[in-house]
Amino acid sequence: MKILVLLSQVPDTTARIAFTNGNTQFDANGVTFIVNPYDEWYALVRALELKEAAGAGSVTTITVGGADTDATIRKGLAIGADEAVRVDAQPTEALQVAEQVVAYAKDKGFDLIIAGKETIDHNGGQVGGMVAELLDLPYIALASKLDVAAGKATIERDVPGGVEVLEASLPLVLSAAKGMAEQRIPNMRGIMAARTKPLTVIPAATTDNVASTTSFELPPAKGAVKMIPADEAGKLIELLHSEAKVI
């Protein structure tokens, strides 16, 4: 089985969020970057588990980004991916990223393409579905469980009020949500091996430009918190009713 995992780079979850250039750019000053948790913990690890269970196949990661993403990409190799591809382009927007991924993947015959549920910086949840459409493949978003047998995938996903069990034939595109796998910490052997695994940089394809983020803003600061003594806790309910008017 040939699996492609879409790996993106995002600011660390504890990073201070600030903007520069008149609020048009993320301020990367002093920020540590990591592999997007959904891509690393769920998409990549499940891909590796499927390959290990089959005892054959390959796991390739693809990242659309500049040379500044190489260290993040190596983390994917240290966890166990066989090879990595980087499309040398700054990601600007979901369709652009999807078109870059498709330009690479279209003639490679991947059985499974797994994206993360969403990036934790852009929060779009778009790229996987766009890749699927451009490759004319089925797409299951927010998969929390994935099994493959005899060319068929069985997928679970949370829906309002329960869990849906779905079936689709390969090739298939998925986005991975919590539950699909358990996070793996790379060991020393993996980290050493990652140094010599192939990381191929390919030039960017021409893409469409349909949308752009023009500026950012931070949410307004909260006012002072109103404290209620613990022995009068019931007052909270009264205030939520009469003052905040939310219940």
Place this chain on the structure above:
Amino acid sequence: MSVLVFIDTRGEKLPKAAQEAVTYASKLAGGPVTAVTFGGASGLEALGAQGASKVVVARGVQAVDGQQLTKLVTEVAAKEGANTIVFVHDGTGKSVAPRVAAKLKAGHVAGAIALPEGDKFKRNVFSGKAQAWLQVSSATKVISVMPNSIPVGKDGGNATVEEYSGDLGPARITVKEVRKAGAGVPLPEAELVVSAGRGMKGPENWGMVEELAKELGAATACSRPVADMHWRPHHEHVGQTGVAIRPNLYIAIGISGAIQHLAGVNQSKVICVINNDPEAPFFKAADYGIVGDAFQVLPKLVEAAKKLNAER
């Protein structure tokens, strides 16, 4: 602007998020819109109240098969001459909207939180720690609306319901089984949420949390370690790597307020924090706070909620 809206109406009653999306679409259009849906739902005429003049329903589609539904949406959009297509930013919307956007080479606003200003749409980024303005430059636009972003419209009359009769091709995704969970309010749509963390000590103590939620008519949620330890189901986990919510009220009990937790809940209109540690970081993000032991405070809240319900 000619606007089409795609919604999932497969449940027993019309989902609130679907009604919000129809309202959003008709506000965008400045008049009545056409809605597209699928499955066996009844009572679709009622979407007229939110501004739908017509509802086109593809009865044959059962699963959220993105390829069938993309064909449905783009065909109806072409027929109606719609250049803007509105979705809900939920599981169904996320399965179909990016496909439609890629097919039509349309700019896609994933998770609009308000009506646009000019050609710019506001959306959450950095897991709710910031907002961004997205400018769509393509002639065709796809807009997925975040639940709880607009009050549901109530003014219109009845919509006409039309059955889609075209051929959407074979389904490539089939539903094998649906396992029903508890009947409660789905978390992303809930207006009131009662949430608890590791401060509750163990799953056996959630009875009080559930009782408060029941009295308030709220959904329940939890912090990540609580879901990881299987005290509560995974779909209740809120935060940066869980569900992001923006209810009117979020009550956090025994949750420290780590930055990754706040990321998913800090868009709530009113936040109440109950924690026995006055230094808990969550108090900085709160509107109301109680420093105290959850095991003493919760029964008082339940009692007060019962009293309020009795008076109403």
